[in-house]
Amino acid sequence: MTEPQTLSFAIAGIEGEYLLALKEDDIEQVEISCIDKTSSDLDNLDIAWCLLCSAASVFLSTNKAVEKWLDGIHKAASDCYGDYDFIQKALGEVFHHKSDWMDKMISRDSDETYVAFHRLLWGHDPLAKGEGLANLSFNPIKMMMQQEESERSGHALFGAVQAMRHLLADTFSKQGLPLPGLSYLDYERSDGKSWNHIIDVVQEFSVETTGNKVKAEELYRHLFTLRAQDIAGGTLTIMLTKAYIASRQLEDTIRINQIKLVSYSTSFFGQAIVGAVRQKGVPYINYPLAIAMVKELAGLFYESNRRTYLLGKETERLHGAAQEQLARHDRLQSLI
Incomplete structure (x- = not known):
């Protein structure tokens, strides 16, 4: 060989x-x-x-018309007056959440809050711990269980389900749902008001880009929230x-x-x-x-x-x- x-x-x-x-x-x-x-x-x-x-x-993620249509679902779920199509009305029923304690316009330690950031400062972080006014839990699931037992005379489990419906509904809004865990960035301002570092960040961005704080909420919705439009x-x-x-x-x-x-x-x-x-x-x-x-x-x-x-x-x-x-x-x- x-x-x-x-x-x-x-x-x-x-x-x-x-x-x-x-x-x-x-x-x-x-x-x-x-x-x-x-x-x-x-x-x-x-x-x-x-x-x-x-x-x-x-x-799909950046179209203004899509954003407006999805926001209509949230408004229908909140019983806001408006002209909604069949799908918006149907989904509004699925995610109905009017009068939930989660939407009380309060902060974690005050009976009033910064309305533009009310979800960030109260009741919308599923990872939140602790209790605030009237011994209400900061955690939305526990909070809605409390409401179900004390006000709606139902089983606490229904409250947990309602909390999830509410959180999902808020993703359809223009602002969206705050990222889980942001409540841990809370702090108390020098004037004693409950605040969050994220608000400071978006206000600074707004000042840098526009010269004032007017665009802070708009910047916040695209930087630190979960939105149905992005998910889609x-x-x-x-x-x-x-x-x-x-x-x-x-x-x-x-x-x-x-x-x-x-x-x-x-x-x-x-x-x-x-x-x-x-x-x-x-x-x-x-x-x-x-x-x-x-x-x-x-x-x-x-x-x-x-x-x-x-x-x-x-x-x-x-x-x-x-x-x-x-x-x-x-x-x-x-x-x-």
């Missing part, structure tokens, strides 16, 4: 052992085939679809991206992670740019998209490191196998 034939035989044997080892390590056949059949790099169609998803998501925009991106992956029957997990990451990140930053243009440098923040983006980034790092580890492990084994084959060839040559 000539030396080229010997090397060819050795390589063929190593490749067979490599594929067998991958199967023994529970690597799926589709992933094995992806090693040389499917590139993890995005093609032009992938990029085009990601940009299309981004455009649709940004439009993020959900649209996720659904369109998954539909594209399914339609192209993509199976390479790294490529799938890449597509999702590009789609979600372009949607997130596209919305941020629109906000920066409208608000003189202050971006819109879509938290559902941010979470999805971070998740896919972590998934991409994990999958890439996993494959790198497996390839490194197999490379070491193959190197040893190759050395054995060459040593065997040398022994055969010496016998000849």
Whole structure:
């Protein structure tokens, strides 16, 4: 056997052992085939679809007409007078929350509050602890359980359900629902009034961008709240991206992670740019998209490191196998 034939035989044997080892390590056949059949790099169609998803998501998340329509659902749920369509009325019934203690215009330690930030200062943080006026819990779920038992003569469980209805309803409003945990940024001002550091932040942004504090509430709603409009925009991106992956029957997990990451990140930053243009440098923040983006980034790092580890492990084994084959060839040559 000539030396080229010997090397060819050795390589063929190593490749067979490599594929067998991958199967023994529970690597799926589709992933094995992806090693040389499917590139993890995005093609032009992938990029085009990601940009299309981004455009649709940004439009839905930043459109003023959509914002107004969604706010109509919240107003219908609050029994505000207005001209509502069938869907707004129906959802208004689902999320009805008039006369809930959560909407009392008070702060955590006073019988009056800064109306523009009343949700931030009272009754809307599901992570809040402690009690305030009249021994009412700061936590909206516990508060509504108290109301159900004392005023509505129902089971406390109904109060917990009502609290969730109310919180979901508030995401449909223009301002949205404060991010959970912001109540821990409360402090007492020098005049004794209950306050929150977030209000100071958005007021400073407003002064820097407009010269006064008038835009503080508008900046707050796009920086520190959860809004149904943002959730809808993020959900649209996720659904369109998954539909594209399914339609192209993509199976390479790294490529799938890449597509999702590009789609979600372009949607997130596209919305941020629109906000920066409208608000003189202050971006819109879509938290559902941010979470999805971070998740896919972590998934991409994990999958890439996993494959790198497996390839490194197999490379070491193959190197040893190759050395054995060459040593065997040398022994055969010496016998000849």
